[in-house]
Amino acid sequence: xxxxxxxxxxxxxxxxxxxxxxxxxxxxxxxxxxxxxxxxxxxxxxxxxxxxxxxxxxxxxxxxxxxxxxxxxxxxxxxxxxxxxxxxxxxxxxxxxxxxxxxxxxxxxxxxxxxxxxxxxxxxxxxxxxxxxxxxxxxxxxxxxxxxxxx
Amino acid sequence: xxxxxxxxxxxxxxxxxxxxxxxxxxxxxxxxxxxxxxxxxxxxxxxxxxxxxxxxxxxxxxxxxxxxxxxxxxxxxxxxxxxxxxxxxxxxxxxxxxxxxxxxxxxxxxxxxxxxxxxxxxxxxxxxxxxxxxxxxxxxxxxxxxxxxxx
DNA sequence: ACAAAATTAATGTATTTACATTTAATGTAC
DNA sequence: GTACATTAAATGTAAATACATTAATTTTGT
Numbered sequence: 001x002x003x004x005x006x007x008x009x010x011x012x013x014x015x016x017x018x019x020x021x022x023x024x025x026x027x028x029x030x031x032x033x034x035x036x037x038x039x040x041x042x043x044x045x046x047x048x049x050x051x052x053x054x055x056x057x058x059x060x061x062x063x064x065x066x067x068x069x070x071x072x073x074x075x076x077x078x079x080x081x082x083x084x085x086x087x088x089x090x091x092x093x094x095x096x097x098x099x100x101x102x103x104x105x106x107x108x109x110x111x112x113x114x115x116x117x118x119x120x121x122x123x124x125x126x127x128x129x130x131x132x133x134x135x136x137x138x139x140x141x142x143x144x145x146x147x148x149x150x151x
Numbered sequence: 152x153x154x155x156x157x158x159x160x161x162x163x164x165x166x167x168x169x170x171x172x173x174x175x176x177x178x179x180x181x182x183x184x185x186x187x188x189x190x191x192x193x194x195x196x197x198x199x200x201x202x203x204x205x206x207x208x209x210x211x212x213x214x215x216x217x218x219x220x221x222x223x224x225x226x227x228x229x230x231x232x233x234x235x236x237x238x239x240x241x242x243x244x245x246x247x248x249x250x251x252x253x254x255x256x257x258x259x260x261x262x263x264x265x266x267x268x269x270x271x272x273x274x275x276x277x278x279x280x281x282x283x284x285x286x287x288x289x290x291x292x293x294x295x296x297x298x299x300x301x302x
Numbered sequence: 303a304c305a306a307a308a309t310t311a312a313t314g315t316a317t318t319t320a321c322a323t324t325t326a327a328t329g330t331a332c
Numbered sequence: 333g334t335a336c337a338t339t340a341a342a343t344g345t346a347a348a349t350a351c352a353t354t355a356a357t358t359t360t361g362t
């Protein structure tokens with residue numbers, strides 16, 4: 001469905017305005033789909049984002065602020081996300097001896113197993129995007145980078 | 152800055168995965184900028200979205216569920232957003248005589264004036280995107296539509 | 303006309319978020 | 333070494349969000 005129909009707006013002031021609205025709308029749409037998929041595993045998209053970051057660094061531990069730097073939402077409160085995941089035993093938290101302010105976070109086996117279950121589900125979800133070619137996906141990524149670059 | 156640097160991830164499983172992350176990241180980035188611009192006018196991006204919809208329909212009133220259908224975030228609680236804007240006298244709410252379940256929402260002069268102040272600010276903000284051409288913006292909008300279409 | 307279903311909006315609530323502040327530890331300048 | 337600034341993480345809080353439910357009406361089927 002076109003953005004015109006999705007938000008029932010026939011005219012836009014410019015191609016740029018339509019794109020801005022379409023970007024935000026599509027991102028919301030994707031996040032909502034993720035929310036729906038993750039719900040039955042009692043994870044929010046943000047918590048899932050943290051787990052993926054931890055797996056990406058395994059077997060090295062990673063500090064809370066390094067997780068924040070890698071999050072898709074830079075304003076997310078990583079301390080509390082880590083708390084939630086700790087309560088579910090999906091990660092462990094150890095104070096860092098080299099810098100006692102910092103804590104080392106490491107994904108647990110339970111966390112790895114949960115991600116293994118989710119992998120094919122998220123893979124399937126990403127197939128939504130196969131409606132465009134890989135070249136078009138790369139082109140879009142480049143243009144998104146360029147938009148952010150200019151600010 | 153490239154998405155690789157922004158989220159410090161060097162490798163992606165596919166062009167599609169990078170695009171998905173880039174879309175969500177860029178949307179968060181844009182929303183945060185909006186939040187920042189609107190803050191001094193005591194509006195959230197969602198409230199601003201409602202006001203724009205109301206202006207788009209002026210001088211016709213519009214019902215709460217029709218506003219919802221036009222929102223960028225389909226899960227937003229329009230009743231409460233309307234409440235907030237009513238408290239600021241940026242809109243008026245009148246029960247609809249033709250259907251007593253429904254309420255007619257209309258932007259007030261004060262609401263129009265606030266939007267007039269915001270127009271050039273938001274215009275400037277949209278200029279961020281002039282790093283790409285209008286043709287590229289149209290192309291991207293089309294591809295975003297196609298991605299959502301397939302689901 | 304009447305009961306059942308559907309629609310419209312509002313509300314209750316638990317969780318999450320935004321934002322500022324706090325606590326503790328480290329780094330820097332003198 | 334001591335004062336001052338900086339950094340890392342956690343926390344307090346008010347507001348917003350997700351989600352289910354409710355209340356009031358209208359629509360539909362018979």
